[in-house]
Amino acid sequence: MVNLGIVGGTGYTGVELLRLLASHPEAKVKVITSRSDSGMLVADMYPSLRDHYPDLCFTEPDAATLAACDLVFFATPHGVAHALAADLLSAGTRVVDLSADFRLRDADEWSRWYGQPHGAPELLPQAVYGLPEVAREEIREARLIAVPGCYPTAVQLALIPLLEKKLITTQGIIADCKSGVSGAGRSAKVGSLYCETSESMKAYSVGKHRHHPEITQGLSQAAQEAVGITFVPHLTPMIRGIHATLYVRLKPEQQQLTNEELQELFETRYQNEPCVDVMPWESCPETRSVKGANICRIALHRPHDSDLLVVLAVIDNLVKGASGQAVQNMNIMFGLEESTGLKFAGLLP
Amino acid sequence: MVNLGIVGGTGYTGVELLRLLASHPEAKVKVITSRSDSGMLVADMYPSLRDHYPDLCFTEPDAATLAACDLVFFATPHGVAHALAADLLSAGTRVVDLSADFRLRDADEWSRWYGQPHGAPELLPQAVYGLPEVAREEIREARLIAVPGCYPTAVQLALIPLLEKKLITTQGIIADCKSGVSGAGRSAKVGSLYCETSESMKAYSVGKHRHHPEITQGLSQAAQEAVGITFVPHLTPMIRGIHATLYVRLKPEQQQLTNEELQELFETRYQNEPCVDVMPWESCPETRSVKGANICRIALHRPHDSDLLVVLAVIDNLVKGASGQAVQNMNIMFGLEESTGLKFAGLLP
Amino acid sequence: MVNLGIVGGTGYTGVELLRLLASHPEAKVKVITSRSDSGMLVADMYPSLRDHYPDLCFTEPDAATLAACDLVFFATPHGVAHALAADLLSAGTRVVDLSADFRLRDADEWSRWYGQPHGAPELLPQAVYGLPEVAREEIREARLIAVPGCYPTAVQLALIPLLEKKLITTQGIIADCKSGVSGAGRSAKVGSLYCETSESMKAYSVGKHRHHPEITQGLSQAAQEAVGITFVPHLTPMIRGIHATLYVRLKPEQQQLTNEELQELFETRYQNEPCVDVMPWESCPETRSVKGANICRIALHRPHDSDLLVVLAVIDNLVKGASGQAVQNMNIMFGLEESTGLKFAGLLP
Amino acid sequence: MVNLGIVGGTGYTGVELLRLLASHPEAKVKVITSRSDSGMLVADMYPSLRDHYPDLCFTEPDAATLAACDLVFFATPHGVAHALAADLLSAGTRVVDLSADFRLRDADEWSRWYGQPHGAPELLPQAVYGLPEVAREEIREARLIAVPGCYPTAVQLALIPLLEKKLITTQGIIADCKSGVSGAGRSAKVGSLYCETSESMKAYSVGKHRHHPEITQGLSQAAQEAVGITFVPHLTPMIRGIHATLYVRLKPEQQQLTNEELQELFETRYQNEPCVDVMPWESCPETRSVKGANICRIALHRPHDSDLLVVLAVIDNLVKGASGQAVQNMNIMFGLEESTGLKFAGLLP
Structure with missing residues (x-):
């Protein structure tokens, strides 16, 4: 049984961790912290969990209690894991960070995009970018995991088969992405109100979203060369979900590839x-x-049988794009079957 | 392992059965029928189930194949179970009917509300109304279960503690209920289109909904006297969910009951x-x-500390209001732990 | 041409006033104030109004500028109109207050429900409750209008024909009301987030909503006796709209009334x-x-032809429940045709 | 006063025409036809119009009655206007067709995309593609207007300033478009149900949508050369709205264009x-x-200051993308001020 801590459990990735872990047979949440809501029952904030966590309370973050866990998830805004991870790691506790703190390998680039100094550059060498489909073996040995962002998960999974095989032009890639509102988190902002987001669609942060460098880093690694991408996120009136629509071009020398070969590439x-x-x-x-x-x-689509491919990818931003992927990483780190506790079918309708 | 058949699997209660049974450790879907879509892969109609039912196909209903199952669920419009249940029961197959066919004990009343003759009145004596909180022992022995309707489940669970103890006036009860659109099923009707139901609220079938006699039957049984209720359903712009708001009056001789006593009554x-x-x-x-x-x-609420109680009850109409309750019945019938396969926490947000 | 001021124009009733007044042929918005956003173009906050108010800016509230208007609308939280109305009235400017400040005739009752002292009890004698269907003649002469709340508008219009004629029992009335999320305003609250309100329904403030005394006051006036009502509001996943479902009982001596007579009563x-x-x-x-x-x-409905009537009433909470009704009052006050600028058909779908 | 007929008035473009024309001071709907609902009051099908059309009934289409109108709108599926337009035009009645029947200049291409022979190729020479921003003078003289499709309106308005000035590469344009569900019409299809479309996003008809040739035709005309575009529509959980996200590349010789110059180009x-x-x-x-x-x-956006421009365009698919544009065409044809009856501000929130 893996004993778990969750730092910052009142947001959507926090409650989603709780939901997933409630039916995980090999892991148990021992402590969940919240500065703003310490003392409150989880079941009072999230009645959906009344049956599963009747007694669990949010507590003030306490170093010793967290260090007593086998693994601590950070479901916090950026900056928090920077401050707390080193001590936990020193105490032998593994850290799985759902925030952006350790996703970029370059501390300077992190500072440029997040507008503040990187708080723990000395930990970067040991941080593993937790995309299991790319880094499973490193995850197995890792003690500090940076869980990929939601958009980057969808975009990378959609494109790495093509980039790894060097089939597509690495410049001019277009990622037109659509996200549900839960991607904006549970903080009280006018822009996330029902009346501001329902029955409407808009682009935002065009070319300026903080997931841009993360996507570029991941795609460039897959391609083993610098990749240039235009990333335009859109806010969509739904709670959960990311739909990534990727537009890429086959290299001139690859245009004889048949649709069957492309499909087989992904399936393999x-x-x-x-x-x-x-x-x-x-x-x-x-x-x-x-x-x-x-x-x-x-x-995969290849409209008009041209050199342009359209790759479509969908995830639940709170699951494969955050908390589910975090649990998947945990499973790998502890030698559990990778899908343990993650076998739910999608809720449809 | 319980071998299962599902008749009429293309609607929302059908796909919900499949979703719930996908993670049920003691039951397996062997056959699922559909006249309209026979030959189609379940995974093609419901991509959410691709990982769980990669090979299952809808097939034409076939008596022998269904009779070879331990239990057959009917997820069909009313009338179908009337026609097919007798042969299955004769073959020793248990039947759990999610439709309204066997919910009313009086065949004539059924005919009045459904506008057609009752197709199997001879089976009524053995039909058990599958509300486990009321009829668990009968369910255990039953071979033919009528799964309660969605509204009746919410309304009965909200009121039976009060009626069983004869605390409230049995006339003049008001049930103001709100349902998500999935209650209208998956058939192609203008009234269920996104553009007809989103961003709007309306009452419908005021005093004329087919769940009225089912509610009255259940409440009257709990009260051991005839209950009079006004039931007004409302269509609400959400996929899933029923919210029942019940207005009842304490009998004059019960008005000294304290709020604590009322709360304790329900908890007990x-x-x-x-x-x-x-x-x-x-x-x-x-x-x-x-x-x-x-x-x-x-x-429970008691506004203005008067004799009027407001009881609020919520369910997912497709789960506790249909497919989940059907599986709960199956578990009881086969001596399994009652919540087997039903322990999911609600998806929130 | 009526020159108008709007105090507190950044909320939903403010922008709705602007939308309605944009096509009003006899009125013109001269000034709109906002403490938080002064200096901002209306068109930048509300791009829907770019074509109609290209140059209008939010400004700091200024007494002289407002006093120069013929009429000032208050689209503010409660308390603000208390503080500012007297000076405007002294200057000869009419005031139409969309907040709750002048809705209750009894300052003490106001204090009890709003948890603070009434800020302008001396103005109450001249305040007119602006429900044109009840008080048209007083509105014509009024200088200070309290625009009715959204729920009270729907409930009163649904019930006053019955109460004025003394046809129904005045105790035990039930008002089960459903509101869209815009009723909660445009302030940044977790409870109003898309992810907290979409795909869900809940009751709130059961028996404790601040519109309760306003409803009671209005119904009692219509009945010319004290009316007792249970009012349960519900939050519904839609932007706009109130659906009121009222349950009332014909007095014993009125049960011979036919459905046709009841219908005619309302039509007349x-x-x-x-x-x-x-x-x-x-x-x-x-x-x-x-x-x-x-x-x-x-x-109107009379299920099961009993003594219980169900009256259904719908409004747009931001129009007939707020800003539209405010403009309707203005039209009456200035001798304009009452529907001027208010003839839009509903946007359906 | 322009006397109007509407053929096929029960769909969403039909009711939207009625809504817009209800407040048009210079036009009056004299007849509205529907084969399926003839005899029904418009007000019974669309209660939102009860106050505006208390007496108007849907009638069987009748040639003489329609020919007596000054102008007839077709709000019908494709094929209907083919069959009826010639007679109306012969009778001197102007025709404004909201369907796709006369949008493509090449009858053979129409046949390929719509899978049936073109029913009125002889009328194509006089048909004017009714995009006022491109063809205002021809519209003024036209007797037969093909109202542009919803996606084509947004895409063309977004790109023609760049194409007319030959600033961008005419191959490899990407149009990632998102539409509300009303674009699928009011017919009873499972795919348009609330429970199939709410809380979800998907692409559809990738590279195969019937608006593709219309977009290509319009852009090629603006560019005066053949334009190559990849058009991917997406179904979005909202009733109304199209959001077009266009990705285009400045020609190599135009990359010195400043952002200010690009902005000014559009403004001019x-x-x-x-x-x-x-x-x-x-x-x-x-x-x-x-x-x-x-x-x-x-x-306009130019992420990373590269040669790639992102142009964003939004319309209401039922207004500027259909019925509003139809009325705009009518205004031009009859010498009325172009925005007559079209000055509504958007309903926000």
């Missing part, structure tokens, strides 16, 4: 991946097909 | 019920707290 | 009312039929 | 257009800012 790449589903050629995955599920569904 | 009545959650006094249960979960949450 | 009562629509007997009005429109639609 | 191109709004550089238009309004809002 992901054939042993429990959390990636390659759908039939020309499928149109719906975000609702992954609602609550730790899976990324991918489908 | 349901203390051993795995699928009913009595919330603290004056709570306001949200339907999202039970989204995807097989639970009914109930809370 | 409202036959000259431009903003009330009595629908045919047993209609089920949808809130979307009034989306953006200054109208209340009402329909 | 549309400075006298009443129904196009160029927002400030790097704005993110929301579809809700045009809900119910006959306007297209456009904004």
